[in-house]
Amino acid sequence: MMNPERKEIIMNEIKHWKKSKLLPEHYCDFLLTLYSEGDEQFEPEQEKAVAKFKLLSVVFVQICLLLSVVVIYFTDFFVVMQIGICVLFIGITIFAAYKMASYSVLLSHFYYLVAAIILFLLMVYCTSIMFVNNQIAMGAVIFFTCIVWLTIGLKWKMSYFTIAGIGGFLLFALFLTLN
Known part of the structure; x- marks a missing residue:
């Protein structure tokens, strides 16, 4: 029998590996089941929450991209206001990419790409104005x-x-x- 305190430390470490994707999820599930002797309760609620967070963040980032295009090309706001809104959207998208990195590297990189596209549109717009x-x-x-x-x-x-x-x-x- 393993010391319960040591077992808990190992299980917490495996959960950390699973969360940070250091090992494939099915390996972590196997190790958790092994160390918990079949008593480990997996958290489908948490997985649903993460999936919902991913979906909402994808929609939000896409809305930021769409609104950036609309603000730059289809509105008659002051130039400073247009630049400020686009800079805000770039900041939000980069922040979302940073937060998403622990859940999905692919989505995180996609968000960085969207931020780069918004920045490129803004730079081209500012150049055409100046x-x-x-x-x-x-x-x-x-x-x-x-x-x-x-x-x-x-x-x-x-x-x-x-x-x-x-x-x-x-x-x-x-x-x-x-x-």
Whole structure:
């Protein structure tokens, strides 16, 4: 027989592994059942709450993206107000990505991508306001954005940012050769 206090410590550690996805869920379930001698009660309520949280956060982040597009292109707010709303949506999306990282890495990365898209839209909008019909300024902003995406992709090993940066450079080069 194992010391009950030690058994509780081990079970708490396995639950932590399960929550942080250090081991596959079915391995953790097996270990919990083994150490609890079949007495471990799994928490379907908690799993339902996490699933609901994921769904609500996906909907919320998508609404942030949609509202950003609407605020930038289809409203007649003051420019400062439009920028402020978009910056707020970027902050909310990054915060959601940070919070989601412990539940779903895939969703967390998706949220970072949505934040990058909103930021790109905002930068293009601000450039078009500040430098009306200036293709050089717009090109510089797009080039800078591609460098940032490529750097983020390489530094934090986020392949979609790397692909977006390289794709942006290719489109930028195509744009320059056609003009």
